[in-house]
Amino acid sequence: MVDQTIPRRNFLKGAGVAGTAVAATLSSGLAACADGQTPSAAAAKPATPPSEPLLTLTPGEAAFLSAVYDTFIPADQFSPSGTDCGLVVYIDRQLAGAWGQGARFYRMGPFLPGKPEQGYQLPLTPREYFANGIAAANAWSRKTYGTPFDQLSPADRDAALKTMDGGKAEFVDFNSKRFLETLYQSAMEGFFADPIYGGNRDKVSWKMVNYPGLPATYATKAAEYRGKKVNLSPQSIADLN
Amino acid sequence: MVTRLKETDAVVIGIGWTGSILALELAKAGLNVVGLERGAARRPDKDFATPEIRDELTYAVRQKLVQDPAVETFTMRHESGETALPIRRFGAFLPGMGLGGAGTIWNGLTWRFLPFDHQLRSRIEARYGKSAIPVDMTIADWQMSYDELEPFYERFEKLCGTSGKAGNLRGTRIDGGNIFEGPRQSDYPNRPLTQSQAGALFERAAKSLGYHPYPTPASTISAAYTNPEGAVMGACEYCGHCDRFGCAVNAKASPNASVLPILLQDRHFTLRADSFVTQIVYDKASRKATAVRYVDMNTGQEFEQPAGLIALCSYTFSNTRLMLLSGIGTPYDPQTMTGAVGKNYCYQVTAPQHLFFADEEINPFMATGAHAMNIDDFNGDNFDHEGLGFFGGALIFAGPTHGRPIMGRALPPGTPRWGRAWKQATAQWYNHSFSIHASGASYAHRGNYLDLDPTYRDRLGRPLLRMTYNFRDNDRKLSAYVAEKASGLAKAMNPTVMGPAQPRRGDFDVAPYQSTHNTGGTIMGADPKTSVVNRYLQSWDADNLFILGASVFPQNPAHPPTGAVGALAYWAAQAITTRYLKSPGKLVSA
Numbered sequence: 001m002v003d004q005t006i007p008r009r010n011f012l013k014g015a016g017v018a019g020t021a022v023a024a025t026l027s028s029g030l031a032a033c034a035d036g037q038t039p040s041a042a043a044a045k046p047a048t049p050p051s052e053p054l055l056t057l058t059p060g061e062a063a064f065l066s067a068v069y070d071t072f073i074p075a076d077q078f079s080p081s082g083t084d085c086g087l088v089v090y091i092d093r094q095l096a097g098a099w100g101q102g103a104r105f106y107r108m109g110p111f112l113p114g115k116p117e118q119g120y121q122l123p124l125t126p127r128e129y130f131a132n133g134i135a136a137a138n139a140w141s142r143k144t145y146g147t148p149f150d151q152l153s154p155a156d157r158d159a160a161l162k163t164m165d166g167g168k169a170e171f172v173d174f175n176s177k178r179f180l181e182t183l184y185q186s187a188m189e190g191f192f193a194d195p196i197y198g199g200n201r202d203k204v205s206w207k208m209v210n211y212p213g214l215p216a217t218y219a220t221k222a223a224e225y226r227g228k229k230v231n232l233s234p235q236s237i238a239d240l241n
Numbered sequence: 242m243v244t245r246l247k248e249t250d251a252v253v254i255g256i257g258w259t260g261s262i263l264a265l266e267l268a269k270a271g272l273n274v275v276g277l278e279r280g281a282a283r284r285p286d287k288d289f290a291t292p293e294i295r296d297e298l299t300y301a302v303r304q305k306l307v308q309d310p311a312v313e314t315f316t317m318r319h320e321s322g323e324t325a326l327p328i329r330r331f332g333a334f335l336p337g338m339g340l341g342g343a344g345t346i347w348n349g350l351t352w353r354f355l356p357f358d359h360q361l362r363s364r365i366e367a368r369y370g371k372s373a374i375p376v377d378m379t380i381a382d383w384q385m386s387y388d389e390l391e392p393f394y395e396r397f398e399k400l401c402g403t404s405g406k407a408g409n410l411r412g413t414r415i416d417g418g419n420i421f422e423g424p425r426q427s428d429y430p431n432r433p434l435t436q437s438q439a440g441a442l443f444e445r446a447a448k449s450l451g452y453h454p455y456p457t458p459a460s461t462i463s464a465a466y467t468n469p470e471g472a473v474m475g476a477c478e479y480c481g482h483c484d485r486f487g488c489a490v491n492a493k494a495s496p497n498a499s500v501l502p503i504l505l506q507d508r509h510f511t512l513r514a515d516s517f518v519t520q521i522v523y524d525k526a527s528r529k530a531t532a533v534r535y536v537d538m539n540t541g542q543e544f545e546q547p548a549g550l551i552a553l554c555s556y557t558f559s560n561t562r563l564m565l566l567s568g569i570g571t572p573y574d575p576q577t578m579t580g581a582v583g584k585n586y587c588y589q590v591t592a593p594q595h596l597f598f599a600d601e602e603i604n605p606f607m608a609t610g611a612h613a614m615n616i617d618d619f620n621g622d623n624f625d626h627e628g629l630g631f632f633g634g635a636l637i638f639a640g641p642t643h644g645r646p647i648m649g650r651a652l653p654p655g656t657p658r659w660g661r662a663w664k665q666a667t668a669q670w671y672n673h674s675f676s677i678h679a680s681g682a683s684y685a686h687r688g689n690y691l692d693l694d695p696t697y698r699d700r701l702g703r704p705l706l707r708m709t710y711n712f713r714d715n716d717r718k719l720s721a722y723v724a725e726k727a728s729g730l731a732k733a734m735n736p737t738v739m740g741p742a743q744p745r746r747g748d749f750d751v752a753p754y755q756s757t758h759n760t761g762g763t764i765m766g767a768d769p770k771t772s773v774v775n776r777y778l779q780s781w782d783a784d785n786l787f788i789l790g791a792s793v794f795p796q797n798p799a800h801p802p803t804g805a806v807g808a809l810a811y812w813a814a815q816a817i818t819t820r821y822l823k824s825p826g827k828l829v830s831a
Contacts, residue, residue, distance in 0.1 A: 072659040078668055099303060106310040106329040108697060114326040117750040118317060121326055158660065165658065184658065192646040193298040208664070209671035211606060211646050214295050216480035218607040227438040229602045229672075240292040 052089050055096035056127060060148075062088050064134045065183075067150035071157045072187045079204045082187060090190030090199030091130075100127040120178075129182065136174035137164070144169075195236050206234040214240055243534065248547040249275050249511075252533045253554050254518050254563070257342025258803065259789035259810040260554030261500040262400070265470065266814035267550075268509035270822060275511050275546055276504075277535050279555075280339030282514035285497050289487030297645040301485045306346050307331055308338040308556075312517075313699040315558060317751050319711040320688060321575055327697045327705065332752040334588075334759055335485065336556045340514060341497040343556060343757060344803075348484040348610025348642060349460035349493050351403045352800035353394045353808070356387035356423040357621040361684075361796065364622060365632055374632070377687040378715060379578075379585055381795035384765045384776030387423040390808050393815075395427060397807030398458070401494030402466035402474055405429035405458035419455040421617040434463045434477065438603055439675040440614035443639040446733035452616045457638070458804070459611030460494035470503045481643035483610025493610070515539050519701060521551060521567040523783060530569070530786040536701060549825075550817070553763075553788045554810075560792040561586075561691045561762030562706040570773055570782050573690050575709075581773050583691035585764050586708065587797040588749075589756035590681035590716045592635070592724040595651040595740035596731050597674045605644030605675060613640030613678075619726050620799050621682075631715045633682035635723035636799045637730065641675045651676065653738040677731045679723040680756070681745075682799040686713045691762045712745045720744040758802050760794040768831065775829035777816035778809065784826050787813055 054062055069082030079085055094100055102125035114121045124132060141149040145156055152160060161180060163169045169176035190199030192206075194213075200206065206213050213234035221230075250272035253260045264274045283289075283306075299305050308314075308331065316325035337343030357364050360382050365374055374380065407428040408418025433456040436444070440456070447454040461477045468474065475490040483493055491498040504510050515538040522532040522545065532547040553560050564570055564582045571580035615638040617623055626632055643649055651674045656666045694707035712720075724744035731739055766772020769781035774793055780786040789810050791802045816828055 073664065074661055076661050076664060078664045102311075104304065104309050104311055104330070106314045106327050108327070110696065112324065112326060114324075115319070115748070117319070117748050117752075118326040118328075119332065119751040120329050161659070187659075189298060189302060189647055192650075193302075194296055196296075197298055205646065208668050209646060209650075211644060211671070214292050216295055216478065216482065216606065218479040219476055222435040222437075222479040222607045225602075225604060225607065226436070226441070227602055228604075230604055230607075237292045237296060 054092045056100070057088070057092045057095065060138075061131065061134050062092070063150040064138060064148070065091055067152070067157055068161065068183050069187050069190075071154065071161055072184065073191055074154075078208045082191065084201070085191060085204055086195075086199040086201040087187060087190040090193070090197050091186050093198050094186070095127045095130055101125055133174060133179040133182065136171040137176070137179065140169055140171050140176070196238055203234045203236055243543045243545050245545045246547070248549070249273050250548065251275070251550040251552065252277060252546055252548040253552045254521075254533060255279070255342060255553070255555030255559065256340055256496065256501075256512065257337060257554065257556070258344040258496055258807055260342075260552070261496040261504055262807065262810040263552050263554060263787075263789060263814050263817075264510055265500055265504045265507070266811075266818055268504065268507045270818040271509065272550070272822075273509050273511075275513060275548070277516045277518055277533065277546070278340050278512065278514045279517040279538070280514065282512060283340045283345065283487070283497065285487060285489075285491060289489050291489045294486055294489050295480065295482050297647050300482075301645060302647055304331060304335060304485065306337065306339060306485065306487060308336040311700065314705060316694045316697050316705050316707045317749075318707070318709055319748050321709055325694055325707045325709070328751045333750065333755045334757040335754070336558065336757065336759075340501065340512070341487075341495050344496045345487050346485050347493075347495070347757075347803060349401075350611050350801035351398060351401055351405075351458045351460045351494075351804045353422060354387070354798045354800055354805050355421065355617075355621040358798035358800075359383040359385065359387045359390070368622065369626065375715075377713075378632075379685040379687050381585075381685070381764070381766060381772075383795065384767060385812065390805075390812060391423065391426060393808040393811040394804060395425070396811045397804060399430050400468050400470065400499055400807065401460035402430050402462040402468055403458050403460050403494070404431040404434050404463040406433050406456055408455055417455060419615070419617050420453050421620065421623050429458065431463045431466060434459050434461070434609060434612055435479070436614070437608060437612055437640050438601060440612070440640040442598070442601065442734045443614040443677070443730070446730055447614070447616050449733055450730065452618045452730070454614045454616055457611045457613045457615060457640070459609060461488075461609035461611050462492055462494065468499055470500065472499050472502045474498055477609050479607045479609055479612070481606045481608045481641075481645060483642065517701065518555075518563065519543070519566070519703060521553070521563060521569065521786065523567050523569045528783055530780075530783045549785060551786050553786065554790060557759045557762060557790060557792040558691070558706050560788055560790055562693070564763060564773065564788075565693050565706075566703060569780065569786070572692055575688055575690055578687060579770070581764065581766075581771055583762050584771075585685035585761040585795055586689050586691045586710060587683040587685055587760045587794070588710065589758040589797060590635075590683050590712065590720050590745050591755050592679040592681065592720050592727065592742065592744045593676045594678075594724070594727060594731055594742045595674060595676050596734065596736040597651075597653050597670055597738040597740075599673060599737040601673060603641065603672055603675050605641035605649060605672070608641045608643055610642045612642060613638040616730075619723055629718070629722060631718035631722065633684055633715070633719055634799055635679040635681040635719070637677065637679050637723065637727045639675060639677040644671075646671070651740065654740055677727050679720070679727045680799055680801070681716070681719050681723055683760075683797040684715050685761065685796040686715070689713070711749050717745055758791070758797060760791040760797040760802060763788045763792040764795045765793045766795065775831070777821075777828045778813040779816075779821070779828050781831065787817065789813055
């Protein structure tokens with residue numbers, strides 16, 4: 001069931017000692033998928049950040065994000081884990097770059113809490129927001145579970161993220177639900193964006209949903225393929241450069 | 242230190258759709274025209290080239306071609322008396338910035354408004370009685386009928402090469418087109434686009450219910466085309482990268498593809514990009530706009546450009562803001578309902594519903610931004626409003642505009658947000674879903690308006706524009722009604738799974754994208770006390786100042802606004818070149 005177009009070398013690259021854990025999760029996942037059960041927590045191992053050098057994340061931040069992304073996107077027949085798809089590399093580059101430093105973000109005060117419908121009102125750049133959010137999440141995880149988030153079992157990680165998603169995680173001076181949204185959005189961006197940004201390695205998510213990517217020239221195909229399945233091997237920006 | 246430049250015949254502020262159209266008409270009339278554009282001088286061949294332009298993260302998520310909120314944004318509150326806070330990142334709507342403006346990054350939807358929309362107040366009063374319109378609903382008639390504007394709608398469609406099918410040709414109704422539209426003198430310049438599978442499903446269901454489906458009038462055009470100005474456009478590739486993107490093959494009409502290739506060659510026209518206008522210099526005694534002040538964003542130097550004629554052609558918000566910053570006209574006061582600048586800010590009341598079809602291959606990635614099938618059966622006054630408690634209606638339509646995977650992945654209700662089950666569902670449904678939408682009219686309300694924010698400032702230190710806006714009773718009732726009609730249509734398509742209908746219930750939220758159809762603030766009217774411009778879009782306060790764009794709409798109908806924005810630009814241009822230039826002065830006495 002593993003997509004054979006993903007080279008196994010890439011699949012495990014960067015997983016380090018977690019390689020066996022990934023493989024174990026994968027096989028238990030396959031079994032679990034067959035009967036619709038959630039994966040066993042037996043495969044729990046601390047998340048391992050990627051082996052690529054990081055631009056801005058600390059090792060602790062990378063471990064946290066790796067554990068979050070692997071919970072959102074576990075390895076299974078559709079793709080490797082979030083970390084092995086490159087999501088930590090993706091967010092590290094984004095946070096180190098213009099967006100992470102506050103580009104295209106109105107950052108003048110005064111800063112007032114406002115109504116939820118008035119949108120994000122903190123002075124923090126995305127880089128600062130991630131730093132503070134990760135610290136708050138780990139403090140809450142220690143208080144609630146006794147360990148930082150990345151050392152929780154997969155089942156506890158999933159439960160912790162669901163608590164945040166439901167607005168029930170009481171972070172100190174930090175909105176846990178909004179932080180969860182930001183983490184989730186970053187995972188979706190990294191997983192589905194063009195591979196030039198470091199996530200979506202080998203166009204794995206595009207293959208998963210059968211999105212053909214580029215060059216997207218369908219002037220004649222629009223009629224020919226209407227209502228029919230399209231099987232085009234996805235191409236990305238790097239493929240066409 | 243302000244450097245005063247040599248006087249020119251005309252200055253156009255903002256080079257998007259209206260600014261480029263008007264500048265070209267003025268240049269053709271022999272005027273020397275300076276175009277001031279606050280953003281960069283983009284070029285399609287350089288800035289919209291593949292493969293880089295097909296980058297969802299940079300263009301759609303990070304909004305590279307959208308107005309930069311770090312330079313200028315808006316503040317928002319729901320009611321007078323609340324504290325407005327800045328929209329720190331754009332979400333609900335995405336104004337343009339740079340040569341071409343929002344006309345670069347639109348979807349190509351090119352409707353005409355209904356004849357009813359042009360005479361809104363008088364037609365409602367005629368059918369439902371003088372007292373039917375609530376006091377707080379400050380809707381007004383347009384200052385020209387559909388028939389008067391018809392030749393100018395046609396002219397804009399020919400400029401764009403719009404693809405579509407007529408539904409009313411000189412009074413003859415034609416099945417397959419929009420039979421509710423006003424009479425057209427000619428069919429669309431190009432045949433409709435190839436229909437999508439979603440459109441085919443919608444069309445069948447709509448017909449089964451006795452409705453009248455028709456294809457979107459699309460300025461993402463179906464065949465190569467040379468427009469009347471001589472600009473050459475390509476045929477659409479159905480690439481699914483329209484809104485938020487520039488078009489790589491010049492198949493999406495835009496100022497960049499359709500006007501600027503000609504305008505930039507005209508020796509009467511001078512473009513100054515990166516030139517941020519701060520003020521229109523106004524002489525109250527002579528009631529003339531005498532010059533335009535702007536900052537060269539590359540040097541920080543401030544200039545004053547005197548001109549005989551000044552045209553304010555920026556986006557809805559910037560038009561209103563510049564009038565307020567320049568002290569021209571009387572700001573609107575919602576308490577006393579006096580003043581007109583900032584009045585009747587309107588939006589669009591949207592209601593989407595996701596549908597899932599296990600056995601249909603939707604191929605959402607083979608799409609254009611203007612690729613839907615639509616009905617007008619519940620638009621305008623095409624149905625009886627007696628006893629409904631609201632006026633207006635919606636355009637109901639279905640068809641994907643793109644299949645970009647970061648933003649285009651709907652899942653059936655109850656699907657987990659992450660994990661194996663989420664991945665399974667994403668793989669299963671990505672190619673098997675699309676949405677049905679209701680794009681509802683937004684009628685003016687006394688409490689929805691624009692003024693200057695007392696606290697927050699832009700990068701140049703000037704007050705931001707403040708939006709006081711919320712969905713009102715009419716919006717919510719309208720939304721509930723049309724969402725139910727859309728749901729009925731959805732059911733008739735027989736989907737495997739239907740997501741919930743999502744009529745507007747809560748308060749206006751700046752974060753989730755809804756629509757960039759922002760209108761009003763410098764509205765047209767017959768009375769200088771209650772409007773900002775006359776029927777020729779000439780300022781009541783300065784004869785030599787014209788204001789173009791959706792800021793002149795007294796309210797926003799359900800159809801997307803750009804067709805009317807383009808038509809009004811040609812309408813005003815004709816009044817200026819054939820009447821005003823011959824005899825400068827008031828074109829309407831009041």
